[in-house]
Amino acid sequence: MYRYTDFDAAFVAERNAQFRAQVERRIDGSLTEDEFKPLRLMNGLYLQLHAYMLRVAVPYGTLNSTQMRQLAYIADTWDKGYGHFTTRQNIQFNWPKLRDVPDMLDALAEVQMHAIQTSGNTIRNVTADHFAGAAADEIADPRPVAELIRQWSTDHPEFQFLPRKFKIAVTGSPNDRAVTKAHDIGLRMVRNDAGDPGFEVIVGGGLGRTPMIGKVVRDFLPEADLLPYLEAVVSVWNLLGRRDNKYKSRIKITVHEHGLDDIRARVEERFALLKPAFTGVDQQLLASMKADFAPPAFTDRDTGPFDLAYANDPLFRSWADTNLSAHRAPGYAIAQISLKAHGATPGDATSDQMRLMADLAERYGHDELRVSHEQNIVLPHVHKADLPAIHAALKDAGLATANIGKISDIIACPGMDYCALATARSIPIAQEIATRFDQLKLEHEIGDLKIKISGCINACGHHHVGHIGILGLDRAGVENYQITLGGDHTETAAIGQRTGPGFAADEIVPAIERIVDTYLSERTSAEERFIDTFARVGMTPFKTALYGEADKRAKAA
Amino acid sequence: MTVLINDTGFLTEDPTRWIDPEARIDLASDTDPAHLRSMLIGKELVRIAFPSFADGRGFTLARLIRQQGYKGWLRAQGHVIADQYAMVRRSGFDDVEIDDTLAQRQPEDQWLARADWQAHDYQTRLRGIAA
Amino acid sequence: MPAIFTPKVITANALIEGDVVYLTETDTWSRRLQDAEVLTDEADAQIRLIDASARTDEVVGAYLADVKPGKPGPKPAHFRESYRAKGPSNYPHGKQSEAL
Numbered sequence: 132m133y134r135y136t137d138f139d140a141a142f143v144a145e146r147n148a149q150f151r152a153q154v155e156r157r158i159d160g161s162l163t164e165d166e167f168k169p170l171r172l173m174n175g176l177y178l179q180l181h182a183y184m185l186r187v188a189v190p191y192g193t194l195n196s197t198q199m200r201q202l203a204y205i206a207d208t209w210d211k212g213y214g215h216f217t218t219r220q221n222i223q224f225n226w227p228k229l230r231d232v233p234d235m236l237d238a239l240a241e242v243q244m245h246a247i248q249t250s251g252n253t254i255r256n257v258t259a260d261h262f263a264g265a266a267a268d269e270i271a272d273p274r275p276v277a278e279l280i281r282q283w284s285t286d287h288p289e290f291q292f293l294p295r296k297f298k299i300a301v302t303g304s305p306n307d308r309a310v311t312k313a314h315d316i317g318l319r320m321v322r323n324d325a326g327d328p329g330f331e332v333i334v335g336g337g338l339g340r341t342p343m344i345g346k347v348v349r350d351f352l353p354e355a356d357l358l359p360y361l362e363a364v365v366s367v368w369n370l371l372g373r374r375d376n377k378y379k380s381r382i383k384i385t386v387h388e389h390g391l392d393d394i395r396a397r398v399e400e401r402f403a404l405l406k407p408a409f410t411g412v413d414q415q416l417l418a419s420m421k422a423d424f425a426p427p428a429f430t431d432r433d434t435g436p437f438d439l440a441y442a443n444d445p446l447f448r449s450w451a452d453t454n455l456s457a458h459r460a461p462g463y464a465i466a467q468i469s470l471k472a473h474g475a476t477p478g479d480a481t482s483d484q485m486r487l488m489a490d491l492a493e494r495y496g497h498d499e500l501r502v503s504h505e506q507n508i509v510l511p512h513v514h515k516a517d518l519p520a521i522h523a524a525l526k527d528a529g530l531a532t533a534n535i536g537k538i539s540d541i542i543a544c545p546g547m548d549y550c551a552l553a554t555a556r557s558i559p560i561a562q563e564i565a566t567r568f569d570q571l572k573l574e575h576e577i578g579d580l581k582i583k584i585s586g587c588i589n590a591c592g593h594h595h596v597g598h599i600g601i602l603g604l605d606r607a608g609v610e611n612y613q614i615t616l617g618g619d620h621t622e623t624a625a626i627g628q629r630t631g632p633g634f635a636a637d638e639i640v641p642a643i644e645r646i647v648d649t650y651l652s653e654r655t656s657a658e659e660r661f662i663d664t665f666a667r668v669g670m671t672p673f674k675t676a677l678y679g680e681a682d683k684r685a686k687a688a
Numbered sequence: 689m690t691v692l693i694n695d696t697g698f699l700t701e702d703p704t705r706w707i708d709p710e711a712r713i714d715l716a717s718d719t720d721p722a723h724l725r726s727m728l729i730g731k732e733l734v735r736i737a738f739p740s741f742a743d744g745r746g747f748t749l750a751r752l753i754r755q756q757g758y759k760g761w762l763r764a765q766g767h768v769i770a771d772q773y774a775m776v777r778r779s780g781f782d783d784v785e786i787d788d789t790l791a792q793r794q795p796e797d798q799w800l801a802r803a804d805w806q807a808h809d810y811q812t813r814l815r816g817i818a819a
Numbered sequence: 820m821p822a823i824f825t826p827k828v829i830t831a832n833a834l835i836e837g838d839v840v841y842l843t844e845t846d847t848w849s850r851r852l853q854d855a856e857v858l859t860d861e862a863d864a865q866i867r868l869i870d871a872s873a874r875t876d877e878v879v880g881a882y883l884a885d886v887k888p889g890k891p892g893p894k895p896a897h898f899r900e901s902y903r904a905k906g907p908s909n910y911p912h913g914k915q916s917e918a919l
């Protein structure tokens with residue numbers, strides 16, 4: 132893992148001191164609320180419905196056990212004993228007091244963490260494949276590049292007051308687990324015909340009010356050109372992006388309005404102008420970051436304990452079948468810890484659970500944890516022989532739910548239970564769906580199915596790319612939920628299609644049941660996933676299940 | 689009335705007062721970057737407007753002007769807050785011009801606290817030379 | 820006929836604590852909706868809001884929220900305001916947990 136240099140540590144300390152002073156200057160009137168707001172947002176501090184909220188960056192989702200324990204400590208000391216892991220691989224604390232926040236930031240700095248640029252109109256915390264450095268299908272580990280981008284974007288003088296937020300994601304695997312096509316910039320690590328490493332650069336993706344799949348602006352960008360190229364893109368957009376309408380300010384709209392070719396030409400021109408300022412020092416730093424992310428020393432051990440438990444313990448078998456993924460090292464697995472116990476708040480972990488996960492990572496997992504954008508925790512490097520012990524410990528802590536990728540592994544944003552921008556709640560909907568399908572005992576028969584819920588059009592819950600997407604809206608003073616089907620968050624990214632009119636809060640769970648029943652009766656075999664069945668049969672049978680026959684619908688209308 | 693600010697604090701005299709009015713130009717934050725080169729021919733003082741501190745276009749304009757080789761005086765003028773002083777300087781501005789009311793609300797010490805803008809700068813570190 | 824002005828209260832978040840507060844008749848901020856002053860005259864409400872918004876050393880983001888007058892005090896008219904007055908639905912945190 133990357134360790135802070137003296138430079139990083141001094142930077143964060145200085146920044147925290149500045150924020151402490153900014154809080155005081157807000158209180159003494161030197162800063163107006165209008166001026167303070169972007170400054171606190173730059174440091175991850177929101178004001179939500181019921182309280183302030185501090186969003187802490189987990190850069191590219193990577194944590195060690197010390198850091199996870201410190202998050203637990205912060206939750207106990209200044210919050211209500213839990214934290215919420217988000218779709219941006221961050222963690223949020225929902226109840227801090229303004230005066231405590233500088234202390235919380237200092238506590239984070241002690242373990243080389245911060246909350247910088249987790250909000251605001253700036254380049255946000257960079258995200259990456261949560262299986263980075265472990266996945267069997269990986270070409271290269273995206274984390275050194277993500278760390279380089281973190282450093283470049285941090286406190287970048289030109290980009291702290293952009294037209295809107297700007298999100299970058301990196302993946303080093305052809306199977307995209309980082310949703311790169313739904314980011315302002317998505318980077319796919321590739322090699323050209325000569326075998327040189329570089330990136331396919333995707334620009335202008337994004338969800339929200341106008342969802343768009345990103346477009347390739349450069350097929351192959353040599354590795355060494357990354358920072359000047361990123362700088363050129365953001366610099367061009369900073370002048371060109373609309374500032375008159377916040378719904379039209381993201382780069383996806385700029386690309387749409389000006390056309391990809393026009394943007395590409397402007398970027399190439401700017402790139403040529405600013406590239407000479409990079410003397411290659413960044414590449415030396417990148418080389419040392421690559422060394423920081425060298426794989427741990429994997430051992431060659433017998434997988435006997437795993438095989439025994441797998442053969443004899445049905446609970447373990449079910450967990451292993453759903454929550455493990457292929458690791459590149461023989462005898463190893465990637466284990467996902469579900470933060471989606473049926474009926475619980477998606478992505479929440481108590482401080483005790485955090486400490487337990489930290490202990491397991493330290494003892495069995497080369498001291499590494501990951502936060503996935505699906506709001507689960509990952510132990511990226513565990514030997515199969517240790518999995519029975521890990522499973523047993525997780526079970527005791529209520530963390531052994533075997534549902535990764537299943538219908539109850541729901542992504543849900545905080546919605547109107549916390550978020551000031553929300554138009555409806557999302558958490559209770561997720562809780563009810565998970566509880567209902569657990570009662571029906573259908574989860575494993577249904578198989579792979581991603582439900583994603585957002586509490587407003589901003590789409591933090593990624594509803595557009597859910598196989599089933601749910602969007603909470605306010606329809607004449609009542610919570611109403613719109614459904615989309617057929618969204619896809621992977622390398623074959625697609626935006627879901629709306630089924631039709633939305634459903635009231637008490638109708639949404641039955642509606643989801645009807646959708647799932649339709650899938651189960653339409654699918655050709657248990658191997659055909661929901662998303663494949665939908666692609667084959669289209670919207671009609673689902674519409675009929677939801678709203679009745681077309682002719683009846685016409686009469687009703 | 690306005691106040692000029694640089695690394696030494698609030699200035700009592702304008703360091704650009706000798707510059708001929710012909711050689712001065714004011715740029716709006718929405719200036720088209722395509723026209724910058726021709727607009728700056730023969731200019732020695734460029735003032736870039738910050739209509740609001742949240743309008744960050746001035747930072748990019750400043751860097752662009754410097755990248756294109758402009759060596760004259762560059763001034764950020766308008767709603768710039770003390771917290772942005774390091775950004776202003778790192779983007780290539782020489783000083784800041786704000787109005788009196790803002791200067792009263794954010795007195796000199798708040799600006800001097802940011803005078804060490806060269807320290808803790810990721811950009812210099814990543815480029816190897818001053819950007 | 821002019822549109823009927825629905826009764827309103829002035830609400831905001833406290834600067835330091837961050838929690839939801841309501842403006843009372845005596846110009847103090849209360850953490851309970853039932854203490855809020857109900858404004859029934861539009862012009863009066865706008866003036867009260869301007870004054871409340873100026874109290875930036877106490878609160879952030881003051882606005883007018885619709886209420887239904889009742890006993891012992893006003894009730895929220897919109898679901899967003901009921902959640903603000905109560906707390907989140909997934910945990911017994913916030914106002915619902917405090918002995919107000």
Ligand code: SF4
Binds near residue numbers: 545550553585588590
């Ligand atoms: S999608 Fe909307 S409601 Fe949900 S967290 Fe984002 S802004 Fe808030």
